Amino acid sequence: MVCSTNLFVELIMTHSSSLLHQEDPNAIAKRLMQKAHTRDGLPEIAVGITFLVLAGLCWLQEIFKHGTNGYQAASLGMVLLFPALAFGTQWAIKHVRRRFLIKKVGYVEAKPVNRKQRGIVFVIAAAVAAAVTIATYIFIRGSHSSTAFSATGWLLAGTGIIGGAGAAFLGRLPRYVVGGVIMAATGIYLAFSGVSLNAGFAILYGLIGLLSLISGCVVLLLLVRQPAQEGE
């Protein structure tokens, strides 16, 4: 019996793909769902638009002097528009898919976000806000001393590297990894280029936004041009 069960374990390991038995079914489902989620390029288009808007606001902050109405409007826009876009685009993606792409990508109803997941998102958002506040504080302190350049450089390089690593890790697709590498490299380049903080962020976010938008549009175009599959 033991011999036969050992044989059975071996059979499981060889007969079934490693994808299925080396991991938890939850991990398999998450990977498959992520693959399906990125299949139409809509999330990248949404990210692209969000980052281009953010880049535009950073650029406005660069153009207008600190304390002017234009600068304050840009700052307010950043505070209000960025979260609105981040959440609004999720809603828009869902509706565009159901309205125009259902034949291509199919229909799925995701599970509602539970309290634990909401809590995790809230903690991450709070941690990011705290990190940004600390980084800005360091920058403002640094701008009054001889270390101003290094403080700006750290912020730009840090944003590029952390953002790039995040994109590569979360996306797990070659195009996301390439995007992540470009983001990190741009951040590091800008850190040494001597640009101002707002101009640096405008360039960094603008480049990410543009790359993401182009990549998403290409993926969407390829999907739309695919011949329709037969129904079940």
Next chain:
Amino acid sequence: MSAKIQQLAEIDRVIHEPARLMIVALLAAVVEADFQYLRNATGLTQGNLSTHLSRLEEAGYIAIEKSFRGKYPLTICRLTERGREVLDNYRKVIKAALR
């Protein structure tokens, strides 16, 4: 250890098949999904997916419902309570045996 491994001999063969495990794992992660979504996510052919869905429905692990969204016909699949129990049990047995 031996007892845990021996449990594998009694594993549910319906869910153990890789394609069906993919389908069940996917359905466990969502409320419901249609045929097209499952086909894209799993990479199975139309015929293969149909066969596996029928097998899972026969076993009572999934429920299939035909409906429409506008003019577009939808074959909506969702995991039943029985299917969820079987998946949980399968996960426990495999984890315990391969640990």
